[in-house]
Amino acid sequence: MKRREVVRRITIGGITLVVIPSVLTSCVKEDTNPDPSPGTGTGTGNSTKIDLSLPSNQNLASKDGFIIVNNIIVINTGSDKFVALSSVCTHEGCAISYNPSAGNLPCPCHGSIFALTGGVLNGPALSSLKVYKVTKSGNILTIE
Ligand code: FES
Structure with a gap:
């Protein structure tokens, strides 16, 4: 094998080693940012309805429980009160979560x-999250 051939093969191997870590980094980023509490909601346009009796929405049954539906994070703040905000970070679009002990997102x-x-x-986000109006009727939350 000529010297030029050896250098070319090493270079190709070097590129492979550089590419693999960047691919793994992408996978890790997605895995560390899963939808933490997916819930179930229905609706079209600007209205989403959440049935609190569904097992997939049971996180909302107690204070500080939360779910994410249609890119909206819905949080039980206690005393039958709920808040709903966009779950999409205004910085670069990652999914936010809820920290009950700090009371923030x-x-x-x-x-x-x-x-x-x-x-x-x-x-680094500069813009606020969109806040939605939440109303409750029986077991149904309506988010608009
Ligand atoms: S995407 Fe949320 S801080 Fe950057």
Whole structure:
């Protein structure tokens, strides 16, 4: 084998080693940001209905329980009150979560933190989360 051939093969091997870690990094990022509490909702347009009697929505049965439906995070704040906000971080679009002990909404990607009112508590996000109106009738939450 000539020297040029050996160098070419090493270079190809080097590229392979560089590509594999970047692919693994992408997989890890997706795995560390799963939908933490998927719920079930129905609706079209600007209205989503959540049936609290469904097993998939049971996280909402107690204070600080939450689900994510249609890119909306719905949180039971206690005393039969609920809040609903966009679950899409305004920085780069990662799915936010809910931290009950701090009472805020952290984004796992770059550290932004949002208040339950949607406002930015900590960047890099600059814009607030969209807040939805929530009404309850029997076992049905309507989010608009
Ligand atoms: S995507 Fe949420 S902080 Fe960057």
